[in-house]
Amino acid sequence: MRTVALTGSIGMGKSTVAAMFADEGVPVFDADATVRRLQGPGGGLLAPIEAAFPGMTGLAGVDRAALGSAVFGDAAALKRLEAIVHPAVAAARAAFLAEHAAAPIVLFDIPLLFETGGDRAVDAVIVVSADPAVQRARVLARPGMAPEKLAAILARQTPDAEKRAGADIVIPTDVSLDVTRAAVRDAIRHLSGACLHRREGG
Template structure:
């Protein structure tokens, strides 16, 4: 098994890279998706979030109001740390379960937006950073996601810098241009990861 940590700033295009890798055959463990699952209604995670932030972060039907919670934590490091302290251990535990279920020949892609911020680079055999300029990220958030520009800037400012992400990368994927430039880079990463798994398995067999 090869554990690949995939990260990138919001709007950098990490989701497209993870989609391509999954299409090649990678086992994808999406931290964002798991983070939503662990705060579904009735979970201990949601109970803990409400205990910390109050019932104002719930929708009328009892679900987590993500935009409202985002408005509270982004731009306020103390509140963001409080939220992360609740959610991240739950995400890590579920990710470990999914990884354990993958076979020995698997390339397991951990899609982790806050890999750098949480000092997780050492957990992976290969760290891949999807990179784009802040201007490109801002444009995608506003133009493609319909995010308010001031809110988008707050989200960008709350994350690691481009330089900090690149500093921990084994591979940097440039996603500042058109989509057709992305796929060959991702395919090359897949080939490298697959080759490393094959070499490790061959060594184990002696």
């Protein structure tokens, strides 16, 4: 099995590319989706989050917007939240690997891969990338997004150029969906072969 991480800065089209890999039969572990499930109605993180951040949960699960506002810019609060969330995600990831142990390739959709040093724990890294103007237009079209919020998010993320430099494969998303899908299929063929050396000591 090859473990492959998919990452990219905000607005780069990572979710679209992850879905393309899934369409091609590659098992995909989405860390964000796992967190949403664990924080949703009846989720396993509701009780510990409520204990650490009173008033942030209800029948619909965690109030993600309120919780995000509570930890945004507060390093100590963010660390408390991460101490709750990260072990639960790690357990879900282990279960995913066990379930797909026979798969030749598994893909981990990890937004903050380089920022957390996770690139060192996988066999290969795929970065999705787009022209900065395309990225900005996509993000600013999202509800509740503003230029200053985008700037703050980008300040916490490894620059796109550095991510591309650290990638084994770069998939463009400022092109047609057909071109991006072709790049995904090329990546799968590449990863299925014996041509990865940088991370395997060759």
